[in-house]
Amino acid sequence: xxxxxxxxxxxxxxxxxxxxxxxxxxxxxxxxxxxxQKSSQAPKLLxxxxxKDFNNEADTPDNFQSRRPNTSFxxxxxxxxxxxxxxxxxxxxxxxxxxxxxxxxxxxxxGTRLTVT
Amino acid sequence: xxxxxxxEGPVTLSEEAFLTxxxxxxATGYPSLFWYxxxxxxxxxxxxxxTKADDKGSNKGFEATYxxxxxxxxxEKGSVQVSDSAVYFCALANSGGSNYKLTFGxxxxxxxxx
Numbered sequence: 001x002x003x004x005x006x007x008x009x010x011x012x013x014x015x016x017x018x019x020x021x022x023x024x025x026x027x028x029x030x031x032x033x034x035x036x037q038k039s040s041q042a043p044k045l046l047x048x049x050x051x052k053d054f055n056n057e058a059d060t061p062d063n064f065q066s067r068r069p070n071t072s073f074x075x076x077x078x079x080x081x082x083x084x085x086x087x088x089x090x091x092x093x094x095x096x097x098x099x100x101x102x103x104x105x106x107x108x109x110x111g112t113r114l115t116v117t
Numbered sequence: 118x119x120x121x122x123x124x125e126g127p128v129t130l131s132e133e134a135f136l137t138x139x140x141x142x143x144a145t146g147y148p149s150l151f152w153y154x155x156x157x158x159x160x161x162x163x164x165x166x167x168t169k170a171d172d173k174g175s176n177k178g179f180e181a182t183y184x185x186x187x188x189x190x191x192x193e194k195g196s197v198q199v200s201d202s203a204v205y206f207c208a209l210a211n212s213g214g215s216n217y218k219l220t221f222g223x224x225x226x227x228x229x230x231x
Contacts, residue, residue, distance in 0.1 A: 108161040
């Protein structure tokens, strides 16, 4: 089945120690998103890639970076995690007009739960 | 700008009860509307969607109708099951250049007791 895969499902890192979360997709969608979701809250968009074009949200801290080396993979790098960065991180994908357009619906991965000690 | 307001939770129901979760939106133009469901410890799954006024989205016994006159997209199910216990998010999407973003409501936690 075509899907969005996130690894690892659970990640523990130390305060200030860089960490990378990964996302891969077999859907061949050209838009990929990273969200941060804290307990009992809605997902908060950090940034998204439209193909290789990076789009950062205005309130995303500089501590968060992303890479998309090819269509299938996208990485979230947290350069110096703080206690406040402990959260679920969700990756999602979507199509665009001219690429099997399915409207604006997004397809989510299962998430990576990040713990900062 | 775009915004979504959904019913505050938590909502607790007995099995086979009727469910309504209210959702209203503010947006320019003609947004697409969605309900996503999130089971404990998992990512979001698209439950249903509607892309134009008077469209009814339906899936797994859940329904929601896009009402432009009342800017609403309320989620309903006639008979809930314990397995429906989850957090439900109402969301909208509006085009804007290359910004294919979703605007989410705050989510409603549903607990169904046997």
